[in-house]
Amino acid sequence: MDPELRSAIGRIARVPQLLVACDYDGTLAPIVEDPSKAVPLPESVAAVRALAALPQTTVAVVSGRALRDLAALSRLPSEVHLVGSHGSEFDIGFVERLSPELIAVRTRLRDALRDIAAAHPGVRLERKPASVAVHTRGVDPQVAAAAIDAVRNGPATWPDVTVTQGKEVIEISVVATHKGTAVDQLRTQLSASAVLFIGDDVTDENAFGNLHGPDVGIKIGPGETKAGYRVAEPIEAARALGLLLETRRHWLFGERAVPIERHSMLANGRTVALLTPDAKVSWLCNPKPDSAAIFADLVGGSPAGHFSVAPERGGIPLGQRYRSGTMTVETRWSGLTVTDWLDKPDPKATPDGPAIISGDSTLIRVLTGTGRVRLEFAPRPEFGQVAVQLQPLGDGLLVLGSNEPVALYSPGVQWEVGNDGGYETAKAVVDLAALGGQVVLELRFGTHSLEHHRLPIHERQAAAERPWKEWVASLRLPTTARDLVARSALTLRALCHEATGSILAAATTSLPEELGGVRNWDYRYCWLRDAAMTARALVDLGSIAEAEAFLRWVDGCVERTGGHPERLHPLYTVDGFELGAEAVIDTLPGYAGSRPVRVGNLANHQLQLDVFGPIADLIAATADVRGSVRAEEWRVLENMVEAVRRRWHEPDHGIWEARLPPRHHVFSKVMCWMTVDRALHVMRQHGGEDRPEWVELRDRIGANVLEYGWHEHAEAYSVAYGDEDMDASSLWIGISGLLAGDDPRFLSTVLKIEADLRSGPVVYRYHWDDGLPGREGGFHICTAWLIEAYLRTGRRTDAEELFLQMIDTAGPTGLLPEQYDPLAERGLGNHPQAYSHLGVVRCALLLDNMLKQ
Numbered sequence: 001m002d003p004e005l006r007s008a009i010g011r012i013a014r015v016p017q018l019l020v021a022c023d024y025d026g027t028l029a030p031i032v033e034d035p036s037k038a039v040p041l042p043e044s045v046a047a048v049r050a051l052a053a054l055p056q057t058t059v060a061v062v063s064g065r066a067l068r069d070l071a072a073l074s075r076l077p078s079e080v081h082l083v084g085s086h087g088s089e090f091d092i093g094f095v096e097r098l099s100p101e102l103i104a105v106r107t108r109l110r111d112a113l114r115d116i117a118a119a120h121p122g123v124r125l126e127r128k129p130a131s132v133a134v135h136t137r138g139v140d141p142q143v144a145a146a147a148i149d150a151v152r153n154g155p156a157t158w159p160d161v162t163v164t165q166g167k168e169v170i171e172i173s174v175v176a177t178h179k180g181t182a183v184d185q186l187r188t189q190l191s192a193s194a195v196l197f198i199g200d201d202v203t204d205e206n207a208f209g210n211l212h213g214p215d216v217g218i219k220i221g222p223g224e225t226k227a228g229y230r231v232a233e234p235i236e237a238a239r240a241l242g243l244l245l246e247t248r249r250h251w252l253f254g255e256r257a258v259p260i261e262r263h264s265m266l267a268n269g270r271t272v273a274l275l276t277p278d279a280k281v282s283w284l285c286n287p288k289p290d291s292a293a294i295f296a297d298l299v300g301g302s303p304a305g306h307f308s309v310a311p312e313r314g315g316i317p318l319g320q321r322y323r324s325g326t327m328t329v330e331t332r333w334s335g336l337t338v339t340d341w342l343d344k345p346d347p348k349a350t351p352d353g354p355a356i357i358s359g360d361s362t363l364i365r366v367l368t369g370t371g372r373v374r375l376e377f378a379p380r381p382e383f384g385q386v387a388v389q390l391q392p393l394g395d396g397l398l399v400l401g402s403n404e405p406v407a408l409y410s411p412g413v414q415w416e417v418g419n420d421g422g423y424e425t426a427k428a429v430v431d432l433a434a435l436g437g438q439v440v441l442e443l444r445f446g447t448h449s450l451e452h453h454r455l456p457i458h459e460r461q462a463a464a465e466r467p468w469k470e471w472v473a474s475l476r477l478p479t480t481a482r483d484l485v486a487r488s489a490l491t492l493r494a495l496c497h498e499a500t501g502s503i504l505a506a507a508t509t510s511l512p513e514e515l516g517g518v519r520n521w522d523y524r525y526c527w528l529r530d531a532a533m534t535a536r537a538l539v540d541l542g543s544i545a546e547a548e549a550f551l552r553w554v555d556g557c558v559e560r561t562g563g564h565p566e567r568l569h570p571l572y573t574v575d576g577f578e579l580g581a582e583a584v585i586d587t588l589p590g591y592a593g594s595r596p597v598r599v600g601n602l603a604n605h606q607l608q609l610d611v612f613g614p615i616a617d618l619i620a621a622t623a624d625v626r627g628s629v630r631a632e633e634w635r636v637l638e639n640m641v642e643a644v645r646r647r648w649h650e651p652d653h654g655i656w657e658a659r660l661p662p663r664h665h666v667f668s669k670v671m672c673w674m675t676v677d678r679a680l681h682v683m684r685q686h687g688g689e690d691r692p693e694w695v696e697l698r699d700r701i702g703a704n705v706l707e708y709g710w711h712e713h714a715e716a717y718s719v720a721y722g723d724e725d726m727d728a729s730s731l732w733i734g735i736s737g738l739l740a741g742d743d744p745r746f747l748s749t750v751l752k753i754e755a756d757l758r759s760g761p762v763v764y765r766y767h768w769d770d771g772l773p774g775r776e777g778g779f780h781i782c783t784a785w786l787i788e789a790y791l792r793t794g795r796r797t798d799a800e801e802l803f804l805q806m807i808d809t810a811g812p813t814g815l816l817p818e819q820y821d822p823l824a825e826r827g828l829g830n831h832p833q834a835y836s837h838l839g840v841v842r843c844a845l846l847l848d849n850m851l852k853q
Contacts, residue, residue, distance in 0.1 A: 001239065005229045008216045009240060011422045012194050013247035014303055015214060016586040017056050019192035020048075020244070021183050021207070022237070024063035024070060026167070026200035027220055030234050033138050035065075040074055041234055047241035052079035054245075054252060055593075058190050062087065062179050064166060064203055066128040086164055086203055087182025088130040088175045102174045105160045106130065109172055112155045120147035131173035144168070166203045180206035196244065198237050199227075251301055257592035258282075260511055261811035261827030263298075264320060264329045267494030268342035268464070270361050272507045274298060274831070277320050277812070279331040279338045281307040286404065286445045287360045289497065289504055290524040290574050292382045292599075294406070299510050299597050300588035303423065305380030307443065309338050309365060312372040312429055322487065322813055325469040327494055328461065329813070335371035336432070340364070343464050345446075360404075360446035364464075366457060367439040369432045375441075377408060377415075377426040383585050383599075390417045390424045396450045397426055409442040409450050468493075476542040478848035484807055485844045487814035488837035489541055492534050495834050497574045501549030503531035504574070506818065506830035512594035513776035513819060513829050520594055522601050523818075523830040525579065527571040528554065529655065530834050532614035537838035539621045540845055547622045548630070554615060555632040558639045565639035566646045570608040570657070571601060579604040606653040607662060612640040613671030613736075616678040620685075629686045641679045641694060648672040648701055654720075655729050658770040663720035667729035669705035673698060674736045702738055709733070710745065716752035717745070725768035726756045728782035731789045741792035750789045758786060760822045761805035777819030777828040780806060784839025791846050799850075803843050816840070 012018065025031060028040040028048070052059040060081040063070050067084030076082070083090050110125075113132050117123045122139035125132055134151055136144035148170055155172050156163045164171045164178060179199070187195055193214070197207045200220035208217040208226040217227035220237050231237055258276045263283075266273040273295070274283035282297040297306035311333050320331045328341040343362040367373055379388060381402040388401040392415050399406035408426075412435045415426040430439055440457050453460065471493060472486055495504040506523035513519035535547040557576050561567045573579060582600035590597050619637050623629045629637075648669065651662035676698035683690060709730070711718040719727035731753060733739050734746035757764045762778020763786045783806045790799035809820045809827065816836035818829025 001236075001243065002229065002231075005218070005231075005240065006243065007419055007422060008229060009196075009244050010247055010303075010420065012196050012214060012216050013244050014251045014587065014589075015193040017058075017191055017193045018248065019058050019060065019183075019187055019190055019195045020051055020241070021060040021062050021186065021195060021197045022048075022241075023179075023199035023201060023204050024061050024065060024074060027198050027234055027237055028061065028074070031167075035135065035137070036073075038073060040076075041238050043235065043238035044241060045076070047238060047245050048080060049077060050245050051241065051248070052077065054248060056252065057248065058186070058192065060183075060186055062182050062197075062207065064133065064164070064169070064171060064201070066126065069126075081186065083179075083182045083186070085128045085131050085173070086171065086179055087177040087185075088128065088173060090182075090185075102130075102160070105158070105174045106132075109155055109158075109161065109174065113151065113172070116147060116150045116154065120144075120150070123147045128173075130175040131171050133169055133171040135169050137168040164203050166201045178206040179203055180208075180210035183207045184210055197227075198240070200234075251303065252589045253593035254301060254589065254591060259811075259826050260591070260817045260829070260831045261809070261815060263811070263815070263831055264322070264813045265327070265491065265494060265507055265815060265832055266329060266340055266342045266363070267327045268344050268361055269494075269496065269498035270344065271342065272494065272504075273342060273363060274507065275320075275329055275331070275340060277331070278317055279309045279320075279340070281340075281363065283508060284363065285524070288574055289507065292385075294379050294381050294402075296380065296383050296588065298508065299591050300380075300384055302378065303380070303420075304384040304588055306376070306378050307363075307365075308374075308376040308378075309367065309441075310374050311336050312374045320813060322490075323465065325472045325486070325490070326465040327468055327490060328465055333369075333371075336367065336369040336373060339366040339368070339461070341461065341464050343460060362445065363443040364457070364460070365441040365443075366461070367430070367432060367441070368437060370437060371432060373430050373432060373439070375413065375426075375428045375430065378420070378423065379406060380423060381406075383588060383597075384423075385585075385587070387423055390415075390426045392417065392426075394450050395452070398448050398450075404446060405448045406446075407444045407448045407450055409444060409452075410439070411452070412439055413441070471543065474542065478844045480844040480847045480851070481803075481807055481840070484810065484814055485541075485841055488816075488840040489538065489543075491815060491832050491837045492538060492834060492841070493543075493546065495534065495832075496546050496549070497526075498549075500574055500576060501546075501551075501553035502526035502572070502574045502576060503534050503546070503550055504834065505530040505571075506833045508830045509599060510594070510597040511591050511817065511828070511830045514594070514774040515592050515824075515828070516594055517774035518594075518596065519772055519774060519776055520590060520596060520598060521830070522582070522598050523833070525571045525601060526553075526574055526576075528557075528568065528611040529570070529608070529614050532611075532618045534834045534838050536614065536618045536621055537841040539618070539625055541841060542625075544622050544625050547618055551615075551619065551622070551630075551633050551636055555636050558636060566643040568611065568643065569604050570606055570611055571604055602659070603653075603657040606657055607647075607650070608654065608657070608668070609644070609647055609650065609652040610655050610665070610668040610671035612643050613674040613678075616640050616675040616682075620678040620681050623682050623686050627686075629682060629688075634688075637679050637682060640675050641697075644672045644675045644701075645697055648697075649704075656727075656765055656770070660771050663723065664708070665720045665727075665729075666705060666709040666717050667727070667732055669701060669709065670732045670736050670738055673701040673705060673738055674732075676701065677737070705733075706738070706745075714752060716749040719766060719768060723768075725766060726753055727766045727768075728753055728757055728763050728779070728785055729765070731785045734792055735785060735788055741794070746789075747793055750786070750793055753789075754786065757782070761802070761809060762820050762822050777821040779819055780809075780816055780833070780836035781839045784836075784843050787843045788846060791850060796850055799843075800847060803847060806843075807840060 029038040062083040067089035219225040219227035284295040296304035395411040397408040509522035510520035584596040588597040654665040717730040739746040763782040815832040817827040817831035818833040
């Protein structure tokens with residue numbers, strides 16, 4: 001196939017709403033002497049049927065034949081729209097109904113053409129609802145010419161008719177339409193983003209002439225044409241449809257989507273990246289984790305950007321692992337090891353000149369071994385919305401055309417830059433043995449420098465790993481699941497944004513809670529609740545620096561409310577500012593076809609009264625470890641209590657951010673109680689004066705939730721006042737300390753949640769209708785809450801068993817996404833998720849404490 005046509009098909013296969021339209025005779029079916037025997041090619045039928053079955057894809061056959069004959073001959077399924085008589089007849093009705101005057105013209109037309117046919121032996125008439133076609137195929141040339149002249153000089157001159165000339169056919173219609181107007185009407189009705197039209201006849205030129213923008217026209221056979229591309233015969237058109245089908249199917253459903261939990265994360269305190277088990281960089285946002293992605297293969301497939309490394313011979317890796325105590329990942333094949341990490345820029349100058357090779361992060365990939373390695377570098381800035389040029393220069397490549405400069409330093413690599421569906425991709429094969437057994441690739445952001453770095457690569461790796469190793473060595477790790485807890489701690493630390501102190505809820509956007517579903521959200525932001533719980537888990541392990549940085553960040557957010565802490569949003573950008581509007585990137589097909597891909601989060605505008613509790617709890621834990629409270633922490637604490645005082649009695653949207661009207665959620669009320677309770681603890685333990693008004697507020701909130709949160713029929717604390725449905729977050733009625741572990745009401749609530757929401761190794765958030773279609777997996781954080789509830793109610797064996805089941809769902813490098821589907825036995829949701837890893841840490845510490853007692 002012509003490479004330009006292949007590229008055009010690659011581009012149009014990736015539009016959100018695609019209309020595929022084609023002629024019948026000479027396109028789907030080869031031209032034959034007897035038109036009644038024009039049978040479509042099996043290859044064409046298979047491609048058309050499969051394309052019509054795809055989502056966001058419509059197929060139409062636009063023919064000069066009468067609709068009745070077209071349907072009988074083609075035998076295509078109802079999913080394929082049929083348009084006959086050059087656009088006069090649609091399978092959903094006429095373009096316009098014939099008036100009595102036009103019916104009279106049609107009657108005169110049929111009579112006149114019947115007389116012409118009778119005078120010219122062999123000429124065949126085809127009557128249609130709005131026209132008559134005069135066929136001369138197989139007729140003696142002189143007779144055919146005479147018949148056509150008679151038509152042109154006769155009925156074709158009438159004022160109320162439209163003439164369409166084709167191959168050995170002339171058609172007279174009382175409706176002024178043609179294939180171009182038919183395609184335009186289909187485009188409008190279907191809101192098509194682009195049209196691919198294939199045809200061979202002169203009548204198809206009307207359709208080709210109306211194509212524009214990203215549309216693609218393919219002409220079959222010789223002759224002048226307005227189409228942009230050409231093939232020789234119908235079987236080649238079938239091949240083009242087959243390529244379109246393959247490309248679009250991959251784009252829509254994902255190219256062998258790697259299970260979510262099998263991805264490993266790289267981090268450097270500035271941003272994060274994800275690696276597949278075969279060392280493909282499938283996700284990387286720059287310069288911050290909530291910036292646009294330059295590699296979005298994870299949610300858009302190869303066209304959305306990736307950086308791949310693999311042995312030339314292919315094969316599955318022997319394994320992938322983190323280097324102990326670091327965020328460096330090694331992927332191993334026989335004869336090849338790929339070592340990946342994210343480096344920070346060197347801020348120091350040297351006598352030899354500036355050492356700032358990169359102004360932002362640097363992705364470093366070290367290839368060691370003896371084999372031949374295939375490389376593919378496909379940067380796609382702004383989630384693939386910006387087409388860039390790749391310029392080989394000196395020891396690497398420059399990425400040109402994006403807002404931020406990017407350079408790939410790759411000494412010894414000879415790149416070949418090609419065009420793949422309108423995007424430039426660089427490919428190379430390197431012989432490691434010939435290059436001394438090692439090749440270093442540095443993707444440098446914020447610079448176009450291709451200079452050699454002043455430090456050897458092994459020293460840079462050691463310098464990058466040292467802070468991680470020293471930090472994890474300083475932790476008080478439990479003996480229970482020690483290695484997995486260390487990995488969870490490193491993952492939580494990696495989700496911290498060092499420049500601001502904010503903490504990500506997760507590294508990604510739009511990884512689905514249901515494969516193929518619409519429950520896809522952007523978690524690349526700092527939720528006050530999630531971040532406080534994350535920092536609290538690290539405090540429990542002996543590290544308070546993250547909590548201190550986060551509380552300074554919260555202090556800034558509170559200050560920007562102008563004295564109204566009750567107006568805090570549930571989440572902010574990593575810089576501590578309000579999010580923009582939630583948007584959908586409809587050019588990305590989503591992970592395994594799970595659409596839409598979202599950027600931003602509407603929960604930004606919800607009222608979530610629970611957010612104050614985890615912050616107060618974090619301040620209390622930090623103060624207890626340090627033995628004192630800092631000034632900004634006092635300010636935050638007092639503001640949290642004031643926010644609760646002003647709004648605790650209101651209904652809110654709750655922890656799960658359901659897009660439903662507010663309710664009096666039990667969890668939110670418990671967190672309001674916990675806010676004041678922890679504030680009183682800090683006051684009493686760290687030198688503050690007791691606040692009687694806080695005591696009264698705490699007790700009033702506690703009495704309120706204990707009375708109204710209990711549901712008599714459920715015999716448990718339910719999701720919200722007056723609602724019988726259960727919710728895992730109601731376990732906090734005891735976890736928070738509001739109820740004692742042996743209180744019958746807490747024991748009953750645990751049993752009810754276990755019965756309603758636990759399924760094997762997972763606990764679901766809820767089963768009530770949240771207004772969205774589909775279902776989700778079990779939430780790891782809810783599983784962790786039930787484990788803690790088991791321990792608080794004396795069910796230690798059950799807690800140990802469920803904890804083992806939960807950690808068995810982790811990926812091969814120890815990472816956990818948000819959820820787990822116990823039926824499909826695979827992870828779901830954004831990855832890695834802070835909630836899931838802080839749950840592992842909290843449960844392991846509690847189990848360890850139980851063993852010591």
